[in-house]
Amino acid sequence: MTSAATPLQGYLSDNAAGASPQILAAMTAAAEGLAAPYGNDELSQSVRTKFADVFDHHVDVFPVGTGSAANGLALSALTPPWGAVLSHPDAHINNDEAGAPEFFTNGARSILVDGPDSKIDADLFRAAVGRRRGDVHSVQPSVVSLTQATESGSAYSLDELAELSSIAHEAGLRVHMDGARFANALIAIGATPAEMSWKAGVDILSFGATKNGAMTADAVISFDGRLATELQYRHKRAGQLTSKMRFQTAQLGAYLDDDLWLNNARHANDMATRLRDGLAGLPGVKILSKSGANILFCHFPDHLSADLRAQGYAFYGDRWEPGVVRFVTSFAHHSSDIDTLVSSVTELTRGYRSVL
Incomplete structure (x- = not known):
């Protein structure tokens, strides 16, 4: 971790942080000796059991190297090429994956369903799933992708997830969850992994770990055993069935052990809350985000x-409306990092007032 005496000035994203020491230790241990390749090693087998215990459900686990690969693989198992993936306009699959979902699904179309706080509105979704059903001239809604936590840092409540899943299943759609920040959302809404996944109607989950302490490991978690065979072949065909998979499953195993994933997410969320509280009320600063996960939007x-930025701080501010900036906190940020940033903003705003 960064020394408290040297502020961590990167707030572009939580994937700017390094890896938790426990993750690094697990990878070092996995490098000892010989092991069966392609996920047939004992470590990979044990991680599947750990995931089943965490979710209190039989799961099929497919480790991948990126969240984009997880999303693409998951969606490809749930929609035909003539299908459509319904998601919010802010969703990562729409804005930041260079057409990967279309590539993995062999051309399935994206249909956008709006709603406040980067969450799909239930009424708009209900209308969208019924539009041109059975019309051979139109793509057919096949799957809805719900981002949890969302790109604005909000999180669906359990009731919201259940309602959207119910609408989807009644219309014959499957439910995918983009959980790049799954742990942060769990902490934000105070749910269990089971409650926020299969119990809420989720069929398949892109389980993120890289943003929250892992190094090069995310996973596709399927709660529907009927998808296992297809996912096995798609996993291999996508180049994600790594020969030394134990180095990915070592990360995932350590991530789950002793609640490291939840502790890291809780800390990251707390840092965002600390930053929000520190910036609130400063002249010229307007907080745009509600309390949620580890993402804070301001004006x-x-x-x-x-x-x-001249002082060395890194954050996004050119992707939304004019003046809107985003700060993302991580497990690697210290309270002192946040306090130093708040102090910098305070001093700058004080200087502007003195000039005026």
Whole structure:
């Protein structure tokens, strides 16, 4: 971790953080001796058992190297090429994966369903799933993808997830969850892994670990055993069945052990709350995010953003409306890092007032 004396100034994303020491130790241990390849080693087998225990459900686990691969593989098992993937306009699969879902599904179309706080509105979703059903001239809604936590840092409640899943299943659609920040959402809404996945109607989950302490490991978690055979072949065909899979499953195993994943997410969420509370009320600063996961959106004057970047702070501010900036906190940020950032913003805003 970064020393408290040297502020961690990167707030672009939580994937800017390194890896938890427990993850590194597990990978070092996995490098000892020989092991069967392609996930047939004892470590990989034990991780499947750990996931089943965590979710209190039989699961099929397919480790992957990226969240985009997880999303693409998961969606490809749930929709034909003439199908459609319904998601929010803010979803990562729409904006940040360079057409990977279309590639993995051999051309399934994306249909966007809006809603506040980057969450799909149930009424709009109900209308979308019924539009042109059975019309051979139109793509057919096949799967809904729910991002949890969302790209704005909000999180669906269990009731919201259950309602959307119910609408989907009644219309014959399957339910995918993009859980790149699954652990952060669990902490934010106070749910269990089972409650926020299969009990809420989720068929398949893209389980994120890289943003929360792992190094190069995420996973597709399927709660439907009927998908296992297809996913096995798609996993291999996508180049994600690594020969030394034990190095990915070592990360995932250590991630789950002793609640490391939940402790890391809780800390990251707490850092976002600390930052929000520190910035609230400062002149020229408007908090846009509600309390949620580890993402904070604010409105800054342009000169404030420029001056912070000149001091070495890294954050996004050119992807949304003018003046809107985003800070993402991680397990690697210390309270002192957050306090130093707040102090920097405070001093800058004080300086602007003195000039005026």
